[in-house]
Amino acid sequence: MLGSFRRRGCTCKKKRCTCGSMWYYRYDVTDPVTGKRKQKEAGGFATKPEAEEAAKNILAKLQNGTFIEEKDISFVAFTEQWKSIYEKSGKVKISTVDIRKAKLKIILKHFKEIKIKDITKLKYQEMLNSLFDKYAWKTICSVHETAGLIFRKAVELEVIATDITKGATVPKKQQTVEDLENGTEIPKYMEKEQLAKFLEIAQLFGNANDYPVFLTLAYTGLRGGELTALKWRDIDFKEQTISVTKTFYKKKEVKRTYILQPPKSKESKRIIDVDDKDKLVINTLRAHQAAQKVHDLKGDGNVFVNISQIKGQHLTTDDLSRRMKILLKLAELPSELTPHSLRHTHTSLCAEAGVSIDQIMQRLGHKDDQVTRNIYLHITKTRKKEASQKFADLMKSL
Known part of the structure; x- marks a missing residue:
C-alpha cells in the first residue's frame, strides 16, 4: 500500500516551499525472506504530481507482481x-574498455557519493547539461x-527498476550564422606537390624507415596503428595487396606499452590493392624487406622495426609522429601535419x-565517415565547376 508524500528536508515555514526540497513517497512491500511487511521510500521528484505518478506505477507493479525492489548500493x-x-x-577491445573508463570518471564526479537507485531522470539530465560548457558534443x-x-x-x-x-x-x-557561413572545417592534408616534396625529403635525408613508412601511409590510407602492426605475411608481393587484420593500441598510462588488437571496426579488416603501374609501393617494400632483416633482432616478422632507440622492437605511432616532425621541418611544410x-x-x-x-x-576501412565525405566534397567541388564551365562553353557555340 502507498503511504504518505512529503518534501524531505523542507524547512520552509510557509505552505509554499522555496528551498527546492524534493518530493518523496512511502510504500509497503513484503520481505521475501521473512514474509513481513516493511516500509520503503522513493523520491527525488521536483513536484508532487511527479511523485504521485511514480507512486501509481509502483502500486500497479506491486499488484501485478512485476515490482523490483531496488538494491541499496552506491553508484560507485x-x-x-x-x-x-x-x-x-x-565482446569489447581493450581500447574500448579504456574509453568507457575515461568517461566513467566524468560521471563519477557527479554521482560518486549517491546510491544508484536515488539517481533520477532529472538528476541525470542535469548532469548531462552541466557538461555542456566543459566538453565537446x-x-x-x-x-x-x-x-x-x-x-x-x-x-x-x-539492481534498479x-x-x-x-x-x-x-x-x-x-x-550560428557564422558557423553556417564559415562552412564545414576541412582537416589538414597535403596537396600533391607538398606530398612529392615531403617524400623526396624522406628519401634523401630520412633514416632507413622514413621513405617506405610515409610512402605506404600516403599511398594506402592506412592508420598509423595498422601500419606499425604489419607483418611480412600481410603483404602479398605477387598479388600486390596488403591485408589489414590488426592494429596497435597505445596504453596511455604506461610508457611505450602497445597492445596488438583487432582493427577499429568490422569494416577496418580489409585487403588494400597497391597495384600501380610502376609498382612503387610494392618495390619499395620489397627493397625494404631485404634491408631491414638485419634490424629485426627479435625475428617477429614486423615490416617496420625500430632502428634507433629500442632496436628490434616494432615501430610505434609515437615514432611515426616524431620522425614526421623532423621531416616536415626539413621540407619547410606546416608543422601541424601528422601521420x-x-x-x-x-x-x-x-x-x-x-x-x-x-x-x-x-579502401580506408570506413562504413561511413563524415570527415572523409567533407574532404571528398571539397575536392570534387572543383570538378563540378569544371563540368559547369564545359556545359557553358558548349552552349556558347549554339
Missing part, C-alpha cells in the same frame, strides 16, 4: 561490478553512451583521381 560500488562484467565479456555523447551501458546492466541485474538514461537529451550547441594527415591526403588524391566515395570508404 555498482560501477566496479559493471567494469568487471564489461571487461570480461569478451562528441565527448558528452560518449559519456551518455557509457552511462546507458551501466544503467541498462543495472536494470538487467534487477528503470533505465533513467532512456529519453535523456544530449545538449548540443546551436549553429594521420597522410590518410586525409590519400582521400584527397583518390577523389582528385575520380575514385568514387564508396570505393574510398572501402
